[in-house]
Amino acid sequence: MSDILLEFEGLAKSFGGVRALDGLDMSVKRGEIIGLIGPNGSGKTTSFNVMTGVYSPTQGRVRFDGQDITGLSPRKVYEAGIARTFQRSRLCLPLSIFDNIMIGNHARVNNGLWFNLMNRRGLRQQVEDGYAKARDLVAGFSSNLADRMFDPVGALPMIERRRIEICRALVSSPKLLLLDEPSAGMTHDETAQLMDDILAVRDRMGDLSIIIIEHEMGVIERLTDHCVVLSYGKKISEGSYAQIAADSEVQTAYLGVD
Amino acid sequence: MKDNTTKTGWLGLPPLVVGLGAVVAVVIFGWQFLLAESELEVLGLVALAAVAGWAGGKTGLTGSLNEAMRGHGRTMNGAIMIGLLAVIGLLSEEHFPLLMLTTMLLYLTVGLGLNVQFGLTGMVNFAGAAFFGIGAYTSAVLTTHSAVPPLLILIGGGLMAAAIGFLLIVPVVRTAGHYSAVVTIAFGVLFKTFLEVNDVLGGPQGLMVDSMKLFGWDFNDGPQLFGIEMSFYVNYALLGGGLAVLAFMLTQRLERSWLGLALDSVRLDETASACFGVNVVRAKVLAFTFGNILVGVAGSLYGMMISFIAPNSFTFADSLLMVSIVLLGGLGSLWGTAVAAVIVVLLPEKLQILQEYRFLLFSGLVIVMLLYRPQGLLPRGVRQFFPSWRPQR
Amino acid sequence: MDIGLLGQYLANGMMLGTMYALVAVGFTLFFGVLDVIKFSHGDVLMLGSFTGFTAYLGVLAVGIVNPWLTLVAILVVSITTTAALGAVIARYLVLPLKSAPPLNILLITLMLGTALREAVRLFYPDGSNPKAFPALLPTASVDLGGFALRADSAILMAAGIAVIIGLNLLINRTRLGLAIRAVAQDEETAKIMGINYTMIVLLTFGIGSGAAAFAGIMNGLYYNEINFGMGLLLGLIGFSAAIIGGLGNIYGAILGGFLFAGLQTVGAVALPFASAYKDVFAFGVVIALMAWKPTGLIAERSSDRV
Numbered sequence: 033m034s035d036i037l038l039e040f041e042g043l044a045k046s047f048g049g050v051r052a053l054d055g056l057d058m059s060v061k062r063g064e065i066i067g068l069i070g071p072n073g074s075g076k077t078t079s080f081n082v083m084t085g086v087y088s089p090t091q092g093r094v095r096f097d098g099q100d101i102t103g104l105s106p107r108k109v110y111e112a113g114i115a116r117t118f119q120r121s122r123l124c125l126p127l128s129i130f131d132n133i134m135i136g137n138h139a140r141v142n143n144g145l146w147f148n149l150m151n152r153r154g155l156r157q158q159v160e161d162g163y164a165k166a167r168d169l170v171a172g173f174s175s176n177l178a179d180r181m182f183d184p185v186g187a188l189p190m191i192e193r194r195r196i197e198i199c200r201a202l203v204s205s206p207k208l209l210l211l212d213e214p215s216a217g218m219t220h221d222e223t224a225q226l227m228d229d230i231l232a233v234r235d236r237m238g239d240l241s242i243i244i245i246e247h248e249m250g251v252i253e254r255l256t257d258h259c260v261v262l263s264y265g266k267k268i269s270e271g272s273y274a275q276i277a278a279d280s281e282v283q284t285a286y287l288g289v290d
Numbered sequence: 291m292k293d294n295t296t297k298t299g300w301l302g303l304p305p306l307v308v309g310l311g312a313v314v315a316v317v318i319f320g321w322q323f324l325l326a327e328s329e330l331e332v333l334g335l336v337a338l339a340a341v342a343g344w345a346g347g348k349t350g351l352t353g354s355l356n357e358a359m360r361g362h363g364r365t366m367n368g369a370i371m372i373g374l375l376a377v378i379g380l381l382s383e384e385h386f387p388l389l390m391l392t393t394m395l396l397y398l399t400v401g402l403g404l405n406v407q408f409g410l411t412g413m414v415n416f417a418g419a420a421f422f423g424i425g426a427y428t429s430a431v432l433t434t435h436s437a438v439p440p441l442l443i444l445i446g447g448g449l450m451a452a453a454i455g456f457l458l459i460v461p462v463v464r465t466a467g468h469y470s471a472v473v474t475i476a477f478g479v480l481f482k483t484f485l486e487v488n489d490v491l492g493g494p495q496g497l498m499v500d501s502m503k504l505f506g507w508d509f510n511d512g513p514q515l516f517g518i519e520m521s522f523y524v525n526y527a528l529l530g531g532g533l534a535v536l537a538f539m540l541t542q543r544l545e546r547s548w549l550g551l552a553l554d555s556v557r558l559d560e561t562a563s564a565c566f567g568v569n570v571v572r573a574k575v576l577a578f579t580f581g582n583i584l585v586g587v588a589g590s591l592y593g594m595m596i597s598f599i600a601p602n603s604f605t606f607a608d609s610l611l612m613v614s615i616v617l618l619g620g621l622g623s624l625w626g627t628a629v630a631a632v633i634v635v636l637l638p639e640k641l642q643i644l645q646e647y648r649f650l651l652f653s654g655l656v657i658v659m660l661l662y663r664p665q666g667l668l669p670r671g672v673r674q675f676f677p678s679w680r681p682q683r
Numbered sequence: 684m685d686i687g688l689l690g691q692y693l694a695n696g697m698m699l700g701t702m703y704a705l706v707a708v709g710f711t712l713f714f715g716v717l718d719v720i721k722f723s724h725g726d727v728l729m730l731g732s733f734t735g736f737t738a739y740l741g742v743l744a745v746g747i748v749n750p751w752l753t754l755v756a757i758l759v760v761s762i763t764t765t766a767a768l769g770a771v772i773a774r775y776l777v778l779p780l781k782s783a784p785p786l787n788i789l790l791i792t793l794m795l796g797t798a799l800r801e802a803v804r805l806f807y808p809d810g811s812n813p814k815a816f817p818a819l820l821p822t823a824s825v826d827l828g829g830f831a832l833r834a835d836s837a838i839l840m841a842a843g844i845a846v847i848i849g850l851n852l853l854i855n856r857t858r859l860g861l862a863i864r865a866v867a868q869d870e871e872t873a874k875i876m877g878i879n880y881t882m883i884v885l886l887t888f889g890i891g892s893g894a895a896a897f898a899g900i901m902n903g904l905y906y907n908e909i910n911f912g913m914g915l916l917l918g919l920i921g922f923s924a925a926i927i928g929g930l931g932n933i934y935g936a937i938l939g940g941f942l943f944a945g946l947q948t949v950g951a952v953a954l955p956f957a958s959a960y961k962d963v964f965a966f967g968v969v970i971a972l973m974a975w976k977p978t979g980l981i982a983e984r985s986s987d988r989v
Contacts, residue, residue, distance in 0.1 A: 084565055085564075085565075086561060086564075086565065105564070106561075106564040106565045107564055107567050107568070107569060107570075109565075110565060110566060110567040111567055115565075115566070116565060118562065122559050122561075122562040124554065124555055124558040124559060125558070126554075126558070126672070126673075127551075127554060127555075127558070127672070127673055128672055128673065128674075131551055131554070131673055134548075134551055135551065135552075135555045135563065135566050135568065136566045136567070138548070138551070138552060138555075138566060138567050138568050139567035141548045142548070143548055143549060143552070143569075143572075145549070145576070148543070148544070148547035148548055148549045148550075149540060149543045149544060149547065150543075152543070155547060155548070155675070156675075156676060156679070158548070159675045159676065159679075160681070163681055167681075182672065182674070182680075183672075184672050200566065201566075204566075204567070
């Protein structure tokens with residue numbers, strides 16, 4: 033088994049005339065936390081969307097865990113072991129915490145028509161198993177939340193919703209977790225709590241790799257093993273947080289001065 | 291753990307007692323309502339129902355009823371079925387009330403099918419009357435031109451609706467929102483125009499439909515029981531009731547399953563669903579086909595019951611009336627659909643002054659609903675797999 | 684086929700295309716500013732032609748017999764009333780639901796269309812029967828090699844095309860048009876730039892509805908008949924045309940309108956069995972087009988941000 037989990041090779045994506053990704057090379061090792069940073073519009077979220085099959089790339093390849101996943105549908109990518117959260121929370125607000133997490137578990141249950149309509153006993157067993165799994169996951173974040181598994185998500189504050197989004201992504205035991213600006217819309221304290229949660233998750237999940245997009249440099253400094261800096265769809269720098277923070281090109285990209 | 295058996299509810303009564311009492315009350319009400327002759331009587335009963343509904347909401351009756359449905363699902367469902375049989379039995383000699391009741395039950399089946407498509411999956415089907423018509427025309431052709439047993443024809447009507455629905459599958463699944471709406475609206479209009487210009491299917495004059503027959507027993511002969519000759523509509527009411535109960539059970543099971551979760555998830559966020567491994571195309575095809583089958587089977591039986599069909603019974607306005615049932619009841623709310631089917635079908639039949647104005651009345655009602663109470667008359671609760679199951683840990 | 688018949692089909696197709704384009708432009712304007720479909724548009728058109736008809740009866744009662752004067756009165760009354768109605772619908776039914784799911788506005792306007800249709804049928808004097816719309820235009824014709832082009836058809840078509848061009852200039856060349864396009868592009872930014880958002884939305888709905896009234900009068904003058912149900916099919920055709928063209932794109936709407944008229948004409952000419960199937964054929968093609976290009980021929984800008 034190779035040490036490299038994910039690899040981009042000259043990945044490019046254009047929208048009309050705009051090159052959102054322009055020949056990006058990047059690799060992620062097993063168990064590594066990568067920070068993906070760069071100014072707005074530098075192609076960070078686009079790289080997530082291309083990776084997860086929401087968009088197919090104009091050029092280049094994505095290799096994941098030994099297989100080529102370029103251009104696969106989002107469902108196939110998910111089944112291959114990549115799960116994500118979204119920049120703007122995309123939970124199903126009228127559904128319960130339990131239901132939202134079970135959406136992430138969808139590929140692992142029996143979706144047969146006969147089973148679902150006629151075998152209520154079998155379904156009951158699967159639902160109870162799913163409940164045990166979901167509750168354990170949620171309890172790892174907040175025991176308060178674990179007691180409210182049947183409440184609709186719409187009634188919860190932002191930090192709890194972020195936690196549930198992460199649980200939904202983790203329930204299928206992915207190999208790679210993509211976090212798109214988890215601190216968005218949260219206070220400083222809430223962000224700090226969520227970072228503790230993410231580190232705890234990583235400790236529990238063994239060799240889970242994480243790519244995190246973040247504007248809060250404190251978060252990046254605390255969490256990441258390695259950073260990649262994008263600007264105009266290209267990688268302009270990479271290395272540890274200390275290295276990229278000292279890189280003059282990175283400062284130029286952010287501040288726009290020479 | 292079931293701890294709700296000891297809970298007391300409305301007026302200090304146990305929920306099951308409240309629930310069974312409510313079923314009895316609804317049976318008596320339905321019986322009297324269907325029999326009521328004068329407009330004054332009907333208006334009085336409507337007012338009574340409105341007051342009871344309002345007071346029930348205020349005094350916690352609704353909560354108690356929910357509790358009964360949750361904790362004693364089986365008993366309550368059994369009671370409701372017996373109640374339906376009781377209404378049919380009480381009206382067994384009355385042609386017209388039974389016809390209305392059966393029509394309502396068939397529209398309920400239609401409403402459930404459309405609710406799976408619209409309420410659960412978010413695909414509005416503006417061609418409900420067309421799929422209903424496909425079922426009815428299938429009955430007309432097969433009862434008069436083939437020796438297929440009528441019970442199979444019912445299933446055939448559903449399969450035919452599903453098959454023609456498959457012609458629309460590609461555009462319906464690939465498009466979303468307004469683009470998808472135009473596909474079904476165009477199909478609804480196309481279907482009616484097609485019937486009108488097609489001579490083989492009777493053109494604007496329509497077709498005769500032969501009756502339902504089961505094991506040599508013709509549904510158009512009134513059954514005899516204890517020497518009393520009953521209305522032949524008893525047969526249709528029983529079959530229609532069975533169909534509605536089956537449709538309700540299947541729809542409820544679908545909603546409360548992994549598939550139902552997938553449908554909800556597709557409705558609420560298609561992109562996110564796909565990113566979490568939900569097969570969006572399969573979910574949409576399943577919901578569309580499931581709904582069309584229910585609508586088609588109901589149309590098929592409807593054709594046999596009224597024994598004569600014409601394109602004018604399957605217009606776009608009728609499709610909108612069917613969508614109104616779903617909207618008035620509440621998106622995704624199955625009991626809401628039942629209540630709305632009663633209102634939309636029975637009210638104009640009982641109040642003849644309204645008959646002429648019914649499209650105006652219900653379109654106005656839906657406009658008011660959408661503005662002030664978009665969740666419907668009986669809003670859907672939070673989705674659950676097993677309502678009686680509350681893990682304690 | 685002889686040249687005369689071909690010319691007849693062509694002229695008829697052009698006429699229908701102009702009417703459909705006028706309706707489709709309304710749909711696309713509303714979609715442009717608010718991202719909504721106002722399905723009652725066809726029935727607003729119907730109401731426009733009934734208002735025009737009522738104005739005609741009024742003018743007749745006053746004793747004016749000059750057809751041009753009558754025509755002007757019909758157009759002014761019908762277009763202003765219908766434009767006002769469009770703005771009222773926008774203000775009280777569409778804007779209040781702006782933050783609700785987008786389909787709710789489609790549903791509420793579908794219901795409104797039914798309500799308008801039924802109201803005319805039930806409450807307009809003898810509303811359930813067709814009304815004979817007066818022929819006010821000169822009917823002299825010129826012979827174009829076996830095909831007689833009637834003056835009234837030529838005038839109607841020229842006027843319709845002039846209105847379409849006028850609308851296009853209004854949207855693309857005037858300050859009002861600039862404001863409408865700004866609102867269509869980005870509501871928030873337009874507000875910051877000092878544009879009176881609500882006013883622009885109401886004006887847009889007024890303009891679109893006025894264009895529909897014009898199409899309604901055109902329809903009445905062309906067929907010399909109006910009825911309460913005419914709006915449903917015209918509205919659906921206008922909606923389909925706007926959709927095939929690609930919502931929010933004014934050229935797409937015009938293209939879609941003429942395309943649909945072309946399909947109907949081809950359906951009438953080419954289908955060997957019966958020309959009665961022309962609408963079935965046209966809608967069938969619309970459905971097939973949606974399967975092929977799910978967001979129209981000129982694709983709508985994607986709005987789903989992931």
